[in-house]
Amino acid sequence: MAGKRFEISTGIFVDEITWQESNQKNKGKTEEAKTIKNRVDKVTAKIQDIYNQLESLGQPFDVFSIKNKFLGLSNGQGFLEIFDMVIGNIEATLEKDYSPLTLKQYRTTRKRFAEFLGGQRMKDIPLANIEYKFLKTFDVYLKKTYHVAPNTAFCYHKILKKVLNTAIAMNHLFRNPYDTYKFFRTDGKRDFLTLQEVREIQSKEITIPRMDQIRDIFVFACFTGLSYVDVSKLSSDHIQKGSDGADWIIIDRSKMDNWCRIPILPATNEILQKYENHPLVCRTNKLLPVPC
Numbered sequence: 256m257a258g259k260r261f262e263i264s265t266g267i268f269v270d271e272i273t274w275q276e277s278n279q280k281n282k283g284k285t286e287e288a289k290t291i292k293n294r295v296d297k298v299t300a301k302i303q304d305i306y307n308q309l310e311s312l313g314q315p316f317d318v319f320s321i322k323n324k325f326l327g328l329s330n331g332q333g334f335l336e337i338f339d340m341v342i343g344n345i346e347a348t349l350e351k352d353y354s355p356l357t358l359k360q361y362r363t364t365r366k367r368f369a370e371f372l373g374g375q376r377m378k379d380i381p382l383a384n385i386e387y388k389f390l391k392t393f394d395v396y397l398k399k400t401y402h403v404a405p406n407t408a409f410c411y412h413k414i415l416k417k418v419l420n421t422a423i424a425m426n427h428l429f430r431n432p433y434d435t436y437k438f439f440r441t442d443g444k445r446d447f448l449t450l451q452e453v454r455e456i457q458s459k460e461i462t463i464p465r466m467d468q469i470r471d472i473f474v475f476a477c478f479t480g481l482s483y484v485d486v487s488k489l490s491s492d493h494i495q496k497g498s499d500g501a502d503w504i505i506i507d508r509s510k511m512d513n514w515c516r517i518p519i520l521p522a523t524n525e526i527l528q529k530y531e532n533h534p535l536v537c538r539t540n541k542l543l544p545v546p547c
Contacts, residue, residue, distance in 0.1 A: 265298050267291060301325065320383040322429060332427040333379035335372075338365050338418050356484055364414040371396050382428045385419070390436045405441050412438040453477050457522065465546075471526045472543055478523045479504065487545040494519070494542070 269281045269291055281291045305324045309316040342361050345353045371393050372380060397403050397411060412433070422428040457474045461467040476486050485508055497503040504517040530536050535544035
């Protein structure tokens with residue numbers, strides 16, 4: 256067990272004076288002392304039985320596996336089983352509690368983790384077997400196989416941690432292995448475009464229709480301050496008349512969760528008019544044909 260230990264309450268109370276710290280027993284020859292001794296012996300025997308049962312399975316386990324089983328918590332629940340349940344809950348409340356992008360992130364993380372398990376000839380892994388070393392190995396797998404940046408790996412770990420917290424809430428797991436495995440987001444070096452540079456992009460002649468479309472959507476985002484996700488969900492319902500008689504974009508921002516009123520400038524209005532008859536816009540009632 257590599258020197259690890261855990262503490263739990265047995266519900267047995269003894270006088271500090273009668274307790275022998277050296278051999279972890281209650282001294283005395285009274286009936287009460289004998290009763291306490293028998294109860295402690297039963298707890299010790301139960302823990303030994305659990306250890307023997309886990310050892311006979313021939314699968315990795317640690318002191319926390321023993322603790323979970325002693326407390327009646329499940330050790331056999333598979334991680335991907337819980338993951339699938341979480342994804343099912345997200346799908347059931349899509350567009351209410353969760354966005355399509357969040358669902359996509361969970362599905363991608365689940366896919367990567369399943370691929371990682373497959374490389375180790377495993378279809379799933381018991382929750383109790385996920386520990387620091389296992390998470391570190393997964394982190395290395397992501398960076399070596401998919402060449403992800405630290406911040407991308409951060410997103411994967413954040414989702415795994417949430418799924419494991421769900422397992423804890425369901426009493427399938429006693430502790431989250433991310434309590435010891437820490438992951439961090441790094442501050443990226445971001446530059447910004449000047450207005451002149453945006454104007455140059457806006458006026459550049461592009462002959463490839465797909466690239467021309469993407470350029471227009473990018474310029475629209477620049478002049479409105481909206482993110483890709485917010486631009487992609489814009490519909491005619493988001494355009495309303497303001498007290499000044501002009502058209503405004505009124506929307507709840509996805510990440511910031513706040514209500515925004517954005518004036519439609521001549522540059523953004525020109526882009527909206529350019530795509531008002533686009534097939535995708537007409538079919539979906541969206542303002543712009545934003546690609547996936």
